[in-house]
Amino acid sequence: MTLEERIQEDIKAALRGKEKTRLDTLRSLYAQVKDERIKLRPKRELTDEDVVRVIMSAVKKRKEAIELYRQGGRQDLVEKEQAELDVLQKYLPEQLSEQEVEKIVDEIIQQVGAASIKDLGKVMGPAMARLKGKADGKMVQSLVRERLTKLSS
Structure with missing residues (x-):
């Protein structure tokens, strides 16, 4: 099962489990993956490496947003972004220490x-x-x- 297929399956599971944050995050991620596939289509197929790059980009955006929200004193948004970050990090390969x-x-x-x-x-x-x-x-x-x-x- 490719990473893209795993994300699709997890979207279905989140729908069944009524997990709103996870569902919203995965839908957003899948849209970004789909955009990447369309961008690469004439040249080559989308690989798991491409999907990981998209996920890393999304993780980076969440980390930057968390930092900005902290500086702005918006704890509610920090928690929301952190929850999304936690969902995304499950799809990344093990990070080195x-x-x-x-x-x-x-x-x-x-x-x-x-x-x-x-x-x-x-x-x-x-x-x-x-x-x-x-x-x-x-x-x-x-x-x-x-x-x-x-x-x-």
């Missing part, structure tokens, strides 16, 4: 031979290729910056 990401970043820095912050681009390319879908891009970037800053000082 910060320690695992640090280990991979250190390996890549050694492989590339990076010596200073000027080599950020050389490290970020391979790092994101290897960690795509497994770690948050902002966390990877901050770890790479931190490591390269230590190397140059």
Whole structure:
């Protein structure tokens, strides 16, 4: 069963279970997945990797919204976005811990031979290729910056 099919099945289950938040979130996600499929249609079929990318985009939007609502003192909206975020994260592959990401970043820095912050681009390319879908891009970037800053000082 593809990820897209799993989302469709879960929409049906949420309908039967009358789970409004889950249903609304999954319907919104499915609409985004459908848009992605239409966008890719002439070139190729939609893969699970494409669906994961759509989900990660939706997760990122929810996290940003949560932060903005917190700053604005809107706890009701924070809770709503957090509930949607919890639903979405169930469809993402297992995320690596910060320690695992640090280990991979250190390996890549050694492989590339990076010596200073000027080599950020050389490290970020391979790092994101290897960690795509497994770690948050902002966390990877901050770890790479931190490591390269230590190397140059």
